[in-house]
Amino acid sequence: MRGDKEPQIHRILSMYERLTNGETLIKKEEATRFQISEKSIQRDIDSIRDFLELEKSNEYVYYDRWKKAYVFETKTPGWLRNEEIFAILKVLIESRAFPKKEMDSLIDKLTQLAKKGDQTVIQKMMANEKHLYVELFHKKELLDKLWQLSLAIQAKKAIVIHYKREFDEQASERKVKPVGIIFSEYYFYLIAYPVVKDFDYPTIYRVDRIERFEQTLIPFKVPYHERFQEGEFRKRVQFMYSGDLINFKFKFTGPSPQAVLDRLPTARVVEKLDDGLVFEAEVFGKGIKMWLLSQGEFVEVLGPESFRNELAIIHKKINQKYTK
Structure with a gap:
């Protein structure tokens, strides 16, 4: 029989892998899969439990009477619940923050964070949303630029941005001290102070209008009460207009x-x-x-x-x- 040839360690690893991927284990089905007795499957499950307990892990395996199956759980889940993923995706889509290519990629990757058995359900829910998604007019990819700007903010070094406003034919060059990035009503904004003047309040630049930027070696101190806080600034700015x-x-x-x-x-x-x-x-x-x-x-x-x-x-x- 297959059970005589299948090493126990292979069975245990197979069951453990499927459990951690969000699948449930039914003893009868596992016994049929490996062509061994249900008692042997029970011993394998007990071995998994013993291992998790020995490792003092936050993970554990328990019998769910409602599902009539063994289920893997953790106090710090490695996957998101369906409800959480659905809510995040709805907010993301309604924001229209990214061009269609980036938005589709984000939807797919967030869906893959769900348990494998639930991913198909979420994919079906999002299929129409992806198809009808209307990207913003600028259609510019933003993820890489947002990350690089964030790194420049952390470095606390002045940057030179090449900024092109809506009706400008050419981008103008501006040297600024970047202090934060916020999102509001469809657009990401870079919050920055000009290098050449000492302003009490920052200037706001739409990230999609930054053609490119280069980081300089000029260090600066954060001018807003010595520590610019995006959350505090967001509370006090309306419609992304800067001023006193x-x-x-x-x-x-x-x-x-x-x-x-x-x-x-x-x-x-x-x-x-x-x-x-x-x-x-x-x-x-x-x-x-x-x-x-x-x-x-x-x-x-x-x-x-x-x-x-x-x-x-x-x-x-x-x-x-x-x-x-």
Whole structure:
């Protein structure tokens, strides 16, 4: 019989490999596979268990009564659950962050992180998404560039970027101190300070518009409170417009105050009124003006006075334009 010729170690390694790949083991099926008794299969499974216990591993094999099979588990799983992969893929696809070639590759690789038995299910779920995916107009590959820019940020060395804005015929050369990369509404952005001037706030460059860049030997210190924090900067920048740091107060009477806190992470409620809430917030740049104006009658800027007057002038110009 085959069981007489099949060394026990081969059986054990075969079962262990399939268990770690997310497959389940049923004693009867394994006995048929190797043409030995179920008792022998049980001893093999016990050997796997003993090995894992001896190694003091976070991995273990247990009998799942619902599946009526032996299952491999670990306290730090080597695979993602179907629900996790599906959620990650949906967010990734909706972001439209990458050209189709890179997006397809990411979808395939993330799917391969699932248990082998579940990969086909996820592939079927994603097939239509991949087919209908609409890449952004620039169609530029970004993964390598993002990684190289990240390395330059870690090195804390100035870089020379060749940057081409939307309507530029040729790329212009700019020497900058890179401090972070963030993603917002379809695009990746490089956050950097100019080398030639001492600014209190950084400039924002769309990564897909950087034609190429070279790292220099010029070291620099991180200028934003000695340690630039992407998360803190993200809380204070709206619509990827850079500019001075603004502290302002406004009254909101709209139906969803929660939307204010989601849009402005630094916002906090400082007063509750009968007809609304008063918020304070701290943001960088001009982008916040766009959001405030878009809220119409639901927002009233209370201060500072200079900021309130500036918005009033912009609002007046917009009304004059559309009432002509």
